[in-house]
Amino acid sequence: MGSVRIGRVNDELMRVLSELLRTVRDPRVSGLVSIVRVETAPDLGSARVFVSVLGSGDNARDCIKGLTAASGYLRREAARKLRLRYTPELTFIADDSIVSGTHIMELIDKTSRDDSKKRSLDVAGAAEFLKTRDDILILTHKSPDGDTVGSAVALAAILRASGKEAYVFENPEFNKKLRKLVKPYLAPEGFSPMCVAAVDCADKKLLSKGSEEYADDIAIAIDHHITHREYASRTCVNADAAACGEIIYDLASEMGVKLTKKLSDALYVAISTDTGRFLHSNTTPETHRKAAELIARGADFVRINREFFTEKTPARIALEAELLGGMNICFGGRVAIIKLSDETVRRIGATEDDLDGLSALARVAKGVSLGIYIHEKDGAAKVSLRSDEKVDSAAFCAHFGGGGHERAAGCTLEVSVDDAEKLICAKIEELELF
Ligand SMILES: [Mn+2]
DSSP: OOHHHHHHHHHHHHHHHHHHHTTOOOTTSOTTEEEEEEEEOTTSSEEEEEEEESSOHHHHHHHHHHHHHTHHHHHHHHHHHHTOSSOOEEEEEEOTTOOSHHHHHHHHHHHHHHTTSOEEOOHHHHHHHHHTOOSEEEEOBSSOOHHHHHHHHHHHHHHHHTTOOEEEOOOTTOOHHHHHHHGGGBOOTTOOOSEEEEESOOSGGGBOTTOGGGGGGOSEEEEOOTTOOOOSSEEEEOTTOSSHHHHHHHHHHHTTOOOOHHHHHHHHHHHHHHTTTTTSTTOOHHHHHHHHHHHHTTOOHHHHHIIIIIOOOHHHHHHHHHHHHTOEEETTTTEEEEEEOHHHHHHHTOOHHHHTTGGGGGGGSTTOSEEEEEEEETTEEEEEEEEOTTOOHHHHHHTTTOEEOSSEEEEEESSOHHHHHHHHHHHHHHTTOO
16 A cells, blocks of 8 residues: 555545534534544554544543544444545544644634545535536547547536536547537537536546646546546546446436436437447446436437447448458467558548447457457557457557556557567467467
C-alpha cells in the first residue's frame, strides 16, 4: 500500500467522519467536537482518529466515550460512503494539541474549504447534486463511442426533463451515427455553463478535443472505468457497471425521470455498444435487466443494433473481404494474422469509420488463440493482439515496447507491415508460445 494511497484514505476518512459526527445521537458527542487528523495503518486494518473537543477535560473524556460507543455505526457508514473494500477499525483519541477557540475556528474553516475538495458520490448523491444545478454542459471523451455519447444524451434528456437547461459539448470526432444521436442536444454557440459534467471519461487527458478550457472545472464526473482518476470536484464511479449508461439509467430513477422512448434509445445505445451487444465479459444479469426495461419502454433495439453492429458500408465489406481472404493461419492453426496497408485503404476508399474494430477480425477463426492485426499507420506498423486465456497479449507486446490488457494489447514497429509479421512470428517461435 503506497503512502499516497494511505494519505488519500486518511483525507477521505477525515472528510466523511467529519460529516458523520453530526449524525451521532449520543448527547456526549456535542457539536464542539472536530476531527484533527486520521492515521490509518498501512494494512488498512485500523485507523486512529484524533479529535479535539472544546471545553473542559471532562467534556473531552465523555465525548471520546460517546464516539467509541458509536464507532461501529461510524465505521459502517464510512464504509458505505467511501466504498472501500476494507474499512479500518476506528479508535478515537483526544488530541490535546489544540486548546483554544481560534484553532477550532481554523479547523472549521478548513473543513468548509474541504467542501471544494474532491468527493465521491453514489448515484443518489449525484442526483441530489444535479438537482441543485442548472445550465449544465456535458463533455464526452476522445475517440467517442456509443457509451460516452449515449450517456451524455441521456443525461441531457434527464436534466431537461427535470426542468433544467442542459447540452452536450461538441466533439470534433463524432462520427455520422453518433452525431445523429447527439444533434438535438448539442450546445449552441455562446452557451455559458454554470456546471460542467463529464461522462464515461476515466482521465482529464481523455476529454474531447476542444474542451480544455473546462478540464479543470468539472463539477461532476460519472464513469464506470476501474482506472478512473479523480479529476472532477465530485465523482460518481461504479466500476461494476458494464457501461456508463447503466449508471445514467439509475440516475434517471433517482431523479424521478420517466424512461421515455428517446431516453431509452440513448441508454440502449450506451449499454449495447459497451457490451458488444451483450457478448463481452463485462455483461451482467443487471445489464440484461436494464436492457429489457429499456426495450419495454420502447427502445428501438432492432434499428440500433443494425446501425451500430450489423450494417456495413461497401468499403467496409471490401476491406473485410480483403483481410479475411489474405488471412494467414499459422502455428498449427493457433495464430491468425491479417494485414492492412495504406495502399489498400486508398484503393478501397475506406474512411476512419470503416477501419473501426478490425482488430477483432483475426480471432474469429475457430481454434485460433491469438489473433494479430497489423496495419500501416504513418509509415509504421501498428500491431493489435487479441487472445484467449492461453496467451498474455500484454506480456507479448511488452517485448516490442507495447502494452495493454491480457486479452487485448498492442505495439508499434517502425518497419513495413510485412516485416512486422516476420518479426512477430520469429518472437512467437523464440518464446515457444505454441
Ligand atoms: Mn464506457
